[in-house]
Amino acid sequence: MNEIEDILIKKGPMLSNELKKELISRINIEDYNARQRISRAIKNGKIRSFKNISFNNNVSFVYLESHKNRKDFIKILKEKMKEEAKSYFYILRSIENKIDINRLPIYSNSTVKPLKGHRMFKDLINKLKLENIIIEKNESNQVYYQLKHKTDENNNIIKKVTAINKIEEIIIKDVFGFLSKINFVAYDKLKINSEFYKFKWSFTTPSYILPMKKYIKEQLQPGFIIGDILLKNVIYKEDILYFIDKINILKNQKNISKFAPFYIGYNFEKAAFNELKKNGVIIINIQQFFSKKYYETLKNIFEIFIGAYEMLKENPEKIIKLFEKLEKLEGEMNNIKGESFELIPAYYLSIHTNYNNFELNKTIKYEGKEKEIDLKAINNNNEIKIIECKATRYEIDIDYTEKWIKENIPLINKWLKNQDFYRNKKIIHEIWSTGGFSEDSLKLLRERKESTKKYQINYYDYNDMYDLFEKDKKLREILYDNYSVEKYVK
The missing domain is CATH 3.40.1350.10 (Trna Endonuclease; Chain: A, domain 1)
Known part of the structure; x- marks a missing residue:
């Protein structure tokens, strides 16, 4: 057993730059030599890394084959992706949040159509599948993704996902039903699970209110209300970072329609609320926008949709x-x-x-x-x-x-x-x-x-x-x- 394997046995999976620091500290070698040793260990198969998934700053996620059997393997991988491969982190988090396979692109900072300098969602998914990090599963002839190394996955995922989709659509239609009555958005133009400027969103709809509309060659052009909905008991900052990324990418694009970002949820952690507010996002707390009675009724419907048979x-x-x-x-x-x-x-x-x-x-x-x-x-x-x-x-x-x-x-x-x-x-x-x-x-x-x-x-x-x-x-x-x-x- 060499020094590199011994470090990984004792410390667990880590990023290659972390392994490099451990190696330098242990045997007092130069930075270049430490990097070369790690590279040779990967090539010789003594330690593992993901060949198809690129991390920032030319680092890799390194581990031993035996680490795949650890219960915390996927947790550690997610933590490291959050640091140096956010696009993958967002996807894995969404899969854990029981997001419908057709709506997964919404909860990522990757595009559904080519955009220079940005990776497409389908390419990231394919790489995760190639590395066997996620797998396709079939329940009642419906396909969904599951984390490969997740050992505590719940049953009846399709029922949960279907119920979530149903409740989301109810809420979105109710919110925009109200907004259309005050002429904030165009009547009957709401699109759910739709595209706006290369990205997927939970909802999009045109708006002709004064700050949004503009004239191009004497032709009236609407602005757009765009946004996402996430149904969790508490929405944490980690849950909305992908959304901030999407908004910031749009802000840097030229020749794009004016837009106003919305985010809908049950309850927002203070850090998540402040992050959205700081970035100019209109936040809709369902209990405050409607009523507690409305919120409780939605919870009852959700339970019924999941457990209808029983x-x-x-x-x-x-x-x-x-x-x-x-x-x-x-x-x-x-x-x-x-x-x-x-x-x-x-x-x-x-x-x-x-x-x-x-x-x-x-x-x-x-x-x-x-x-x-x-x-x-x-x-x-x-x-x-x-x-x-x-x-x-x-x-x-x-x-x-x-x-x-x-x-x-x-x-x-x-x-x-x-x-x-x-x-x-x-x-x-x-x-x-x-x-x-x-x-x-x-x-x-x-x-x-x-x-x-x-x-x-x-x-x-x-x-x-x-x-x-x-x-x-x-x-x-x-x-x-x-x-x-x-x-x-x-």
Whole structure:
């Protein structure tokens, strides 16, 4: 065993410049000779380093093969990346924060399109995979990343990620619903998980208020509201450093539209709050922007979305209590009721039918196409229901109905037939719309319901639901209080 290996055995993984200092201190050699010894040890395979990942200042992360079995290996790697390879640190931290694979680029300081002098997100991900630091895993036919050496990874990641995505969208829509009412942002132009100047953001939307807009060759050009949302109990300074990096990169670009950065979260540590404030970021604390009641309701919805199967089977009354709270949110700028509507058919099926296996907001992918299933339910009669849930104050038009019948249903059916578990089950497609259907839509739905033999089609408007819930007075009350366009007429 040589001096270098002995140092690593006693001190653990470290950066090469730290190893160099230890070596100089121990055997009193020159800086150049210490660097040469470390370089030879790496080439000879006596110590390890990541060949595909570059750290700042020409340093490397060095370790022994046996170190990979240490529980703190990934923790040490992250600490060193935070010092000398921040772009990788941000990605690893986001993976630990259970960020959806499609939204990971948001929480990094790397680009999604080429920008001179900056690395692209996909290249960093590929290098992390090449070094086996992260791996792709599959749960319920959905892909996510996991830290290779993480030994305490939770189960049901996809359920957690899906629930987080759902809550994020509710909050973003509610915030910008309010901002559009005071003309701070353009109405109906909000984009979620979108791009602005080579980077990915949780949300972007144009703004025509005076400090933002400008004229170029007599053409009015809007500014943009851009920003991110992070749902953690406490947001620490480390969590938002990537965002500050993104903002600072934009500030140094020429010919870029004016922009105002926003950051949305539950609760900000003082250091994180001050860092955002110092950099001119508009901070939205959800509890302060809305109310504590709104915040608590979101937490309840999050728990339900994660544990929908167990809750609908063991404690469905919790869903009733949730909707009782929603009734009291009248007047809040919120999309909570609309985004929670799928819980209504889920509750009905769990209490009044033999359906006993439920999944909410499941994203499927087939033949390069993607579709979210609002509610999937299975019973003991070898039947599976796929329910499209639309809580709107307007009728579903013919365009939407045609897309549902001609695009969504065929894609879902192909996906189901490709899964052994679903292949031989009877498929029932349903669409529940509180706002009802246009005459053209109803005509098409009736025709397809009568003519379709390979699977079944059902459709329900508000009145149909009210009739369906005849034996459940409480469910009728919830439907009326939360989703009635006008008073139900028998």
